[in-house]
């Protein structure tokens with residue numbers, strides 16, 4: 001039996017990011033549900049802003065290539081996306097833009113097509129980043145990712161976590177874990 005492999009990351013590079021905390025909770029849910037989960041920090045994959053001239057001259061930036069390989073080697077994703085001006089963060093969009101670019105010898109959208117993703121967000125605001133998730137879901141759907149229906153947006157994020165990074169509200173914690181559990185369970189059916 002193939003064990004599902006899930007890559008988990010936040011669309012924020014901030015060291016004290018609420019979304020990074022959320023990703024870890026969802027990752028623990030996915031692990032409990034039997035998946036192998038790799039949690040990464042996009043700060044370790046910093047890449048320039050997408051530029052068609054740069055791409056033509058030098059190809060994919062080395063960190064985009066590294067991340068693409070990592071994504072290809074996983075069956076699915078857990079993504080916690082901050083909401084910037086009612087939409088996806090620049091970091092996350094730029095990451096998707098570079099890694100979605102075609103490479104000779106690879107199928108189109110090699111790291112996205114046929115993958116499964118679970119989404120979540122956290123924000124100090126009242127909507128928890130929910131408006132941004134609408135856009136993230138749409139972007140991923142358009143590049144061939146099956147996004148699971150259950151998603152969570154944590155509002156008042158500056159008050160929501162305890163000192164260990166867990167959500168103070170046990171029900172919320174369980175809802176975030178369920179994002180990971182759902183992706184792990186669906187992948188278990190798809191990859192076995």
Ligand code: FNR
Nearest residue numbers: 012014017018019082083084085086123124125129
């Ligand atoms: C924000 N933030 C924000 N929050 C929100 O709920 N809706 C929004 O539209 C925006 N817009 C926005 C734009 C920009 C440029 C920044 C920098 C921030 C606040 C944002 O949710 C907050 O900074 C979070 O803490 C970001 O996520 P991390 O870094 O904590 O994961």
